Amino acid sequence: MTRFRVFALIALAGGILLAYFVWTTQADPTSAYRFKLGLDLAGGTELVYKADMSQTPPNERAGALSALQGVIERRVNLFGVAEPLVQTEQANALTGTTEDRLIVDLPGVTNIKAAVAALGQTPTLEFKLATTTTVGTTTQVTYIPTGLTGRYLASAALQFGSGATAGLAAPQVLLNFNSAGAALFEKITSQHVGQTLAIFLDGQPISEPVIQEAIPGGQATITGNFTATAARDLVRNLNFGALPVPITLESSSSVGPTLGAAAIKAGVGAGIIGFAIVALFMIAWYRLPGLIAAVALAEYLAFMLAVIKVIPVTLTASGIAGLIISVGMAVDANVLIFERTKEELREGKGPREAVHIGFARAWTAIRDGHLTMLISGVILFWLGTSIVQGFALVFVLGVLASFVSAVSLSRVFLLAIVPEQKSGIWRFLLASGISHF
């Protein structure tokens, strides 16, 4: 018994520490452990883009997708959003076709149009031939697309030309095309020597080099009146500025801050009241064990919330639903144990023995119930879409925690308190419902 009392005190202290952690990290606005709220609760915009990989060879797709992610991340950062999230997703083969997606979460942004404008236009790197036409006294320059775009660019690098005059090494931009791009580039340059091949980024000419000679081999050097800084910027823009594959906006959603705030307030309120009602019911029906279950449940909640903060799990409306169901499961494990214990008490066993046997007997049902739920949860997470995954993740965590809390916490607390013999007040405390023994 002393052993169980020590364990019980440790468990209580641990629970209080966890609750303290959950509370203080939430009260401190600068803490890294505040709840991460999903866009449906915090407000914000989610954009889902489909990457068009039809022009990309299959073995280059994974690379193209991560390059795409890098580009979009950079654009998002320029857009000035706190804690943006850019993810890629490859829709699995269930539907037969694979689809590459890019998911952009912009917390706090509710203006979809501005967000789409900043990210969603397919900004491209293009090479255009400049032709000059003279009409009367005005010269007009028109640019003709060559079909050579950023899709064919493998990389760009900054280099300093080994100029004839020592000390005057001019900054140059080196372009590396992939094989298809190299062929195209050679064709263009061989046919248009002496013309200007302008480089356009997002429709703006950023450099207008003149073709000196036909360029085989897929490498081009842009020389010009570059300052070192301008050349470096250009290299950065070329490397990161153009999308490797075209993207189209497939779905978008935004939740205004008022709706999200109301949802949180109502959700927290319902959670607290719901928990209080459940605890009251447990205490009213199961008396002392009910009180212990309520304490164990409070610890369970503190633990779950701490885990959600530490991992961190992004809380969404469906995640909160998962949390509520898993609390129900945790209650159920306790109810199972108490009902079993009560049966043993009825057969005249002493309280401690009854608690021991009650736990042992309830174990198989708890095990099978939790295991099936765990398996279901894992499958849902594996197969589900993001909203189902939000539910499944919290549900799986909750089932695991319930497993631990029911078979260890409630047991330790009960064994720390109940005596060997059933007498006096213990008769009442260990009984349940409307019966008096």
Next chain:
Amino acid sequence: MYIVHHRKLFFWITGIILAAALGAIFVWGLPLGIDFTGGSLMQVNYPNGRPALSVVEKQVATIPSLGASSIRASGADAVSIRTRTLLPAEHDAILAALSKNASTTELAYTSVGPALGSQFTHKALWALFAVVLVIVLYIAFAFRKVSRPVPSWGYGLTVVAMLAIDLIVPAGFYAALCHFTGVQVDSLFIVALLALLGYCVNDVIVIFDRIREHLAKNEKTGLKEEFEVTIGKSINETMTRSINTALTVALALLALIFLGAPATRDFALVMLVGIVIGTFSSIARSAPLLIPIAKWFNK
């Protein structure tokens, strides 16, 4: 023993409830929301009071080539407008049209491409199917030591038969809810069904676990007991637990219905119906269903 003796009555009650639910689903249908079909849904609030819906309809109709749209009231001062998948410019045009004569704020906007929608349907169905399959396998495994008078996979099949009804009834309820309030099937509804799946399996496993325990004990002591008696005993012994657990979860859900966010209200309602029917069916139907199965196997 009451339930076992009157199991035919309970099978009939189940049949009637099931028929009503199926009727609701077939007559009214489950209107699929944009998560499944693709489309756009916007929720716009009028802080100074909502104009008549016909006014809003006229304003939306000014957008060219929009096709059919559905407009309904939402909450006290807001409307929700459902259309085909909108381009960002069209979305802006609608907002501008709505704001012509009144001040508006957009509460939420969702737009789902048709391809994404059909993929969600696929995935949701696969997930449901996979979960059910694994449950049968697991239960067959967990009950492998008790194969008389019902083979262990018989328990698994019974659970699946029960789950089918446990999911059809809340779906029927939702069909009625959709019909009368105009809501649509969204992904939260699927989440509710999945959660119910977990709850109901756990519920029936507790009863089956008791049957398993009695059968094992009888085998050890050499007691010849009618299968009906074993089942009746198991149901009675687990009934308080089944009801108490359902009651606690129902209390939590009631808190969610009356105090929770509007977004989760329909979810909680479906869960509540599902838990009531799930508890009824695990007590009154799942274990009694084993009796005819046992008779069939021991012919």
